[in-house]
Amino acid sequence: MKLISTLLAAATLAVPCLTATAQESDIRKALAERIPQMDKIDEVRPTPMKGLYEVRIGTDLFYTDAKGNYVIQGELIDTKARRNLTEDRIAKLTAVDFSALPLKDAFTIVRGDGKRKVAVFEDPNCGYCKRFERDLQNVDNVTVYLFLYPILSPDSAEKSRNIWCAKDRTAAWQDYMVRDKAPATASCDTSALQRNLAFGRKHKITGTPTLIFTNGTRVPGAIGAQEVEKRLAEASGETTTTN
Incomplete structure (x- = not known):
């Protein structure tokens, strides 16, 4: 039975x-x-x-x-x-597993203690990226893994190459995106940029900027400093208060 x-x-x-x-x-x-x-x-x-x-x-x-x-x-x-x-x-x-990001193909921008982390895919010809970068200056205690992602214009690859091959990548990037100072012509191995493009195609990253936080959350498009702070807090399990 x-x-x-x-x-x-x-x-x-x-x-x-x-x-x-x-x-x-x-x-x-x-x-x-x-x-x-x-x-x-x-x-x-x-x-x-x-x-x-x-x-x-x-x-x-x-x-x-x-x-x-x-x-x-x-x-x-x-x-x-x-x-x-x-x-x-x-x-x-x-969602993208943050630990699966090929960080060797990015350069880092560290502010404050750099405890919080975010990865960003950006094209130097992206106007929204420039606005985002200027807002990002107001976010402290963060490490930004910057993936050059030249997809918008024919000369995006050239500008990305000059930034990637610069003696100081962070300075060259900030000079161009925040201060409109074009990077000097430079050359080196740019296979990392090709790998970034392949990674983006695999994960359907179709626009810039695209942000990826440590909890796997992906945010397409430019967001302000306050929203970045909120997302960083969520990713680290912290709580935020709004005025």
């Missing part, structure tokens, strides 16, 4: 799994037939909202009903928990 009960219990648990798998298959088929751009779906999974499914293509998220009759492109908000579920999911999908 015990064996029969165990088998029945296992069968009962298997039914929802089989149903969910069949439903996901139906969604994939329907969307691929109706929207050719959705023929390579990476994942289909139910959301906390009954009858609504998340459809993931890379790091792009869409939502659909159980039959794939409707597609929603937007954000899913949990009003009770006051959380943006779409934002939370994308943050998880785009």
